[in-house]
Amino acid sequence: EPEVTQTPSHQVTQMGQEVILRCVPISNHLYFYWYRQILGQKVEFLVSFYNNEISEKSEIFDDQFSVERPDGSNFTLKIRSTKLEDSAMYFCASSSQGYGYTFGSGTRLTVV
């Protein structure tokens, strides 16, 4: 069964540093997403990406964040100048249309 692959599985970074989280969505999907889950809390929407541009973003997704699809397979989330409160699980997801989202296993980001 097709999978969404995320790397790394765990990232530890110093406060103020930049991190890039990587995702390989399912190949024939057209819609890509990043979600965040702070420990013990619900999954929160960050951003959606379609047709090589951001289609929607939440209040969380401020200027500190950016997304990119640098080639035909990768989808990245960049977090500039990380803060302690950015520590969370970050999930990438993809869908062919609006149904049957597939989530990756996540990247646990720890900011120290």
Place this chain on the structure above:
Amino acid sequence: GENVEQHPSTLSVQEGDSAVIKCTYSDSASNYFPWYKQELGKGPQLIIDIRSNVGEKKDQRIAVTLNKTAKHFSLHITETQPEDSAVYFCAARKAYSGAGSYQLTFGKGTKLSVIP
């Protein structure tokens, strides 16, 4: 925006019993309602979903019901097994607005424990 409320936050059942998790949503424009199972250290896994033109959907031991008038939907797991123990999330999604986004709004999750 959409708001999804989920209850209970924790649920313990004996193996073989049924489990029911309930969610309500606020936006009457929502028309797609998936349920996800999340095991420790893993990403959410889609287990069943329902569209607003259907009132009930079943897949083996799992079923979902939807009441559009009341804006609530429920997950039913029958004959529970220890491997059903996980956190379950409901979610809601609005009809496509043409903005190229199918954003999901999640509930806070239910930690289900199945006691052998």
